[in-house]
Amino acid sequence: MKETRDIVESPDLINFIWARRKNLSKATFMAVMRTVVLAPVPLFFQIIVDEYVKTGNVAGIGAISLMFIGLMCIHYYFSLEGMRLIALEVSKLIMELRSRVFQKLQFLHFGYLDKQKAGRLLSKYAFDTQKVEMSLSSILNTMFPSIAHAVVVCIVLAFLDWRLLSVVLVLIPFYAVSKHAFFTRIMKKNNQARIAQERLTGRANEYISAIRLIRGYGEEVQTTGSLEESSEFYARSRAEQMNINAAYGTFAYVATNLLQLLVIAGGGIMVLNGGMSVGTLFAFIAAMPVIISPIQAFTQISQQYFQGKEGYNSIRELLDSRYVEAWAGSRILPHLQGQIVFDRVTFGYESQPDPALKEFSLQIPNGQHVALVGPSGSGKSTVANLILGLYNPTSGRILIDGCPQEQLDMRWLRRRCAIVMQESLLLSGSIMDNLRFAKSHAEEEEIYEAARLANADQFIRDLPQGYDTKVGERGVSLSGGQRQRISIARAILRDPRILILDEATSALDYESERLIQEAMDNLSRGRTVITIAHRLSTVKKADRIVVLEKGHIMEEGSFEDLADAGGYFQALLSAQG
Numbered sequence: 001m002k003e004t005r006d007i008v009e010s011p012d013l014i015n016f017i018w019a020r021r022k023n024l025s026k027a028t029f030m031a032v033m034r035t036v037v038l039a040p041v042p043l044f045f046q047i048i049v050d051e052y053v054k055t056g057n058v059a060g061i062g063a064i065s066l067m068f069i070g071l072m073c074i075h076y077y078f079s080l081e082g083m084r085l086i087a088l089e090v091s092k093l094i095m096e097l098r099s100r101v102f103q104k105l106q107f108l109h110f111g112y113l114d115k116q117k118a119g120r121l122l123s124k125y126a127f128d129t130q131k132v133e134m135s136l137s138s139i140l141n142t143m144f145p146s147i148a149h150a151v152v153v154c155i156v157l158a159f160l161d162w163r164l165l166s167v168v169l170v171l172i173p174f175y176a177v178s179k180h181a182f183f184t185r186i187m188k189k190n191n192q193a194r195i196a197q198e199r200l201t202g203r204a205n206e207y208i209s210a211i212r213l214i215r216g217y218g219e220e221v222q223t224t225g226s227l228e229e230s231s232e233f234y235a236r237s238r239a240e241q242m243n244i245n246a247a248y249g250t251f252a253y254v255a256t257n258l259l260q261l262l263v264i265a266g267g268g269i270m271v272l273n274g275g276m277s278v279g280t281l282f283a284f285i286a287a288m289p290v291i292i293s294p295i296q297a298f299t300q301i302s303q304q305y306f307q308g309k310e311g312y313n314s315i316r317e318l319l320d321s322r323y324v325e326a327w328a329g330s331r332i333l334p335h336l337q338g339q340i341v342f343d344r345v346t347f348g349y350e351s352q353p354d355p356a357l358k359e360f361s362l363q364i365p366n367g368q369h370v371a372l373v374g375p376s377g378s379g380k381s382t383v384a385n386l387i388l389g390l391y392n393p394t395s396g397r398i399l400i401d402g403c404p405q406e407q408l409d410m411r412w413l414r415r416r417c418a419i420v421m422q423e424s425l426l427l428s429g430s431i432m433d434n435l436r437f438a439k440s441h442a443e444e445e446e447i448y449e450a451a452r453l454a455n456a457d458q459f460i461r462d463l464p465q466g467y468d469t470k471v472g473e474r475g476v477s478l479s480g481g482q483r484q485r486i487s488i489a490r491a492i493l494r495d496p497r498i499l500i501l502d503e504a505t506s507a508l509d510y511e512s513e514r515l516i517q518e519a520m521d522n523l524s525r526g527r528t529v530i531t532i533a534h535r536l537s538t539v540k541k542a543d544r545i546v547v548l549e550k551g552h553i554m555e556e557g558s559f560e561d562l563a564d565a566g567g568y569f570q571a572l573l574s575a576q577g
């Protein structure tokens with residue numbers, strides 16, 4: 001595999017955030033200010049108890065209360081504004097990440113894409129980005145503000161009584177350490193639960209999409225049983241997860257109360273000894289939850305942080321992959337003629353021990369119609385993949401109009417080719433949108449003409465909404481033949497110099513095939529056409545037939561030549577009557 005693009009490695013999550021500090025700083029500042037403005041609150045308690053209650057100063061209490069309300073108003077403003085800004089900035093950042101993932105997908109080599117499990121790429125795009133989003137929001141919205149709050153409150157308390165504060169601060173590490181013990185177990189259980197959930201949803205997804213098969217075979221009991229097993233496994237790990245979380249919750253509750261007791265008892269004794277005022281004790285009691293809250297938040301946030309990091313690393317693996325298409329070339333020919341030469345090309349897929357094409361040589365003059373036939377797995381689609389440059393030969397060369405393929409701008413080439421495959425993929429949207437996909441500026445008349453040539457115009461007009469009928473995932477269900485004629489119309493609209501039909505009609509009945517055959521004959525004129533087909537009726541009109549087996553050319557010639565050459569083709573011919 002060639003590593004042609006120099007890819008700058010993405011930073012890790014912390015650095016990724018740090019690099020965007022400019023955008024995030026205002027939002028973070030607001031969020032932090034939200035809690036920092038509350039720092040003087042313990043001081044208010046101290047003053048009320050120590051000064052105004054003793055002296056009976058009601059006006060003083062009123063003044064402090066007004067200040068308190070004032071701070072709360074500021075807090076309210078910073079809260080709303082901080083959250084709004086954080087939500088805004090984080091969502092912008094995640095959008096950027098998602099679009100980088102999608103852009104990168106457009107460059108990644110098929111060698112990489114082949115290796116990805118189905119759903120994994122989607123999950124990187126949709127769920128891993130969401131994990132990053134959640135962890136970022138909670139770091140900015142909860143972690144930073146609560147740490148800042150605890151720090152400023154400690155400063156205030158240190159002024160009031162540094163001795164009691166040091167006792168509390170000395171104890172907090174113990175508290176944190178024992179939480180950490182829980183934390184490791186919680187993480188483990190969370191991980192187990194996540195894996196169990198992925199297994200369950202994966203299996204449920206499979207069974208739900210295969211429901212026709214399952215019912216058709218009458219095997220509901222078997223699949224229900226197997227799904228139940230995953231469900232039970234998930235339920236069990238969920239129960240364990242809830243258990244450990246509940247145990248942790250109880251521990252935290254008890255520990256917090258004990259710490260509070262320590263403050264009250266220790267502080268009470270200090271008050272009795274005359275070393276501290278009652279107001280200061282009040283201030284401490286009021287401030288305790290603030291000091292403890294970052295530790296309490298820590299478990300939850302670090303969990304989220306690790307999930308975000310996990311998601312981010314999974315995205316980074318994709319973004320940093322050097323497995324990109326070797327589009328080193330930037331050459332654009334003045335006019336693509338459509339001559340294709342395979343010069344002793346050997347190529348093997350990475351997961352396969354044997355090469356799919358071995359020393360494969362083939363010359364297709366421009367405008368010729370070549371049919372590739374041969375048993376399945378003989379390398380026919382591989383020829384098509386290589387022409388489009390989706391994979392690169394291990395050795396040998398491919399020349400397009402005499403120009404080595406690696407010198408060409410492959411996107412330029414692909415935009416002058418069209419491929420119709422056995423599975424005709426329609427995107428969601430109207431039929432019109434699907435046709436326009438091949439040529440976004442096409443005139444309507446051009447589109448109708450392409451549909452007429454593809455024998456598709458009539459049936460499209462017969463649909464209730466005609467060309468505006470929605471197809472794709474949520475659209476009307478069209479028959480295989482109808483979908484295929486739409487894909488052919490799409491290919492015609494592109495007006496390609498090189499047209500590849502990869503078993504475009506194999507899955508169709510004879511009537512649809514006849515209609516499509518006609519369409520394809522319209523389409524073939526004046527361009528290089530490569531038809532890959534099983535049915536011999538499809539290849540009759542080809543100028544030349546090439547028979548492949550195990551990546552070699554076995555026979556080659558016109559239909560008449562091969563019909564009585566006594567080889568594979570003749571055998572195939574007699575088998576198909």
Ligand SMILES: Nc1ncnc2c1ncn2[C@@H]1O[C@H](COP(=O)(O)OP(=O)(O)O)[C@@H](O)[C@H]1O
Nearest residue numbers: 114349351352356375376377378379380381382
């Ligand atoms: N994406 C792929 N990854 C790994 N191996 C593949 C891939 N596509 C095809 N192959 C293998 O390459 C060989 C040729 O396949 P292909 O060109 O699709 O054959 P045909 O189109 O003639 O049926 C087969 O052995 C097949 O299993």
Ligand SMILES: [Mg+2]
Nearest residue numbers: 380381382502
């Ligand atoms: Mg194939």
